[in-house]
Amino acid sequence: MERLQFDSNSRVIVMTGAGASAESGVPTFRDANGLWEGNKVEDVASPYGFMEDPQKVWNFYSQRRANVMMCDPNTGHLALAELERQLGDRFLLVTQNVDDLHERAGSKRVAKVHGNLFRNKCSQHTTCPYVADDHGLYFDTVPKCPVCGADARPEIVWFGERLQLSVTDMFYSFCARAQMDAQKLYYVAVGTSGAVYPVASFVYHANTMGAESHLVNLEQGEHANDFHSFHKGKAGEILPRLFFGS
Numbered sequence: 199m200e201r202l203q204f205d206s207n208s209r210v211i212v213m214t215g216a217g218a219s220a221e222s223g224v225p226t227f228r229d230a231n232g233l234w235e236g237n238k239v240e241d242v243a244s245p246y247g248f249m250e251d252p253q254k255v256w257n258f259y260s261q262r263r264a265n266v267m268m269c270d271p272n273t274g275h276l277a278l279a280e281l282e283r284q285l286g287d288r289f290l291l292v293t294q295n296v297d298d299l300h301e302r303a304g305s306k307r308v309a310k311v312h313g314n315l316f317r318n319k320c321s322q323h324t325t326c327p328y329v330a331d332d333h334g335l336y337f338d339t340v341p342k343c344p345v346c347g348a349d350a351r352p353e354i355v356w357f358g359e360r361l362q363l364s365v366t367d368m369f370y371s372f373c374a375r376a377q378m379d380a381q382k383l384y385y386v387a388v389g390t391s392g393a394v395y396p397v398a399s400f401v402y403h404a405n406t407m408g409a410e411s412h413l414v415n416l417e418q419g420e421h422a423n424d425f426h427s428f429h430k431g432k433a434g435e436i437l438p439r440l441f442f443g444s
């Protein structure tokens with residue numbers, strides 16, 4: 199595999215999915231029967247599911263918090279933090295992952311498009327502004343919003359919900375800036391099945407903006423055809439070689 203030769207005119211976006219955290223021990227999402235750790239997706243990852251059974255949803259996310267707290271960043275996360283140190287503001291990390299492994303590896307600027315596992319917000323968030331960091335585990339009780347008393351919920355973007363515009367804007371304006379500054383744009387997606395939109399469509403936008411696009415993934419699904427190059431393998435092994443040659 200050839201190392202990507204970034205120079206002072208390069209602008210690089212890396213977008214990570216669940217596969218980037220797999221080697222750290224965080225399970226990916228899509229298994230053959232479409233269940234998430236034995237739960238139906240719509241029961242634990244939709245506003246409707248939360249309305250029906252908030253305790254079930256908190257059990258699921260408390261278990262995920264507990265799992266992630268026992269995991270450590272892997273060599274893929276570390277390579278991305280190093281690339282940010284080298285490229286500075288010519289680098290953008292976008293992640294679909296809600297864990298904190300990029301941050302713990304040293305990445306400073308992380309656009310978390312699907313939210314943050316370690317933050318809560320108010321279930322009445324359209325009218326109540328409450329958002330706070332939280333590492334609590336809630337297996338027996340549903341936490342309450344300290345501002346309005348409604349149920350608090352994880353700050354995760356669930357199915358049927360919009361992505362935060364301020365976060366997706368970081369991606370679009372980063373691409374636009376490459377054109378304004380006549381820089382060479384790279385788009386590298388890592389460990390994602392490309393099943394969830396709109397993030398799966400970021401590669402189309404990047405290609406339209408003239409990016410050279412790469413996918414690093416364990417398996418070559420249909421999504422791989424959207425990229426100029428496909429690198430088959432584990433993120434923790436491929437990323438250090440792709441960025442630094444070792």
Ligand code: OAD
Nearest residue numbers: 215216217220226227228294312389390391415416432433
């Ligand atoms: P998926 O579980 O759909 O896909 C993970 C991909 O990573 C698969 O294609 C695997 O082959 C690949 N993979 C597994 N281990 C890998 C490794 N060590 N190195 C490289 N690739 C590996 O996960 P996402 O595409 O991230 O949203 O799923 C997108 C969204 O679906 C998630 O963010 C989640 C879910 O709905 C929310 O929770 C809001």
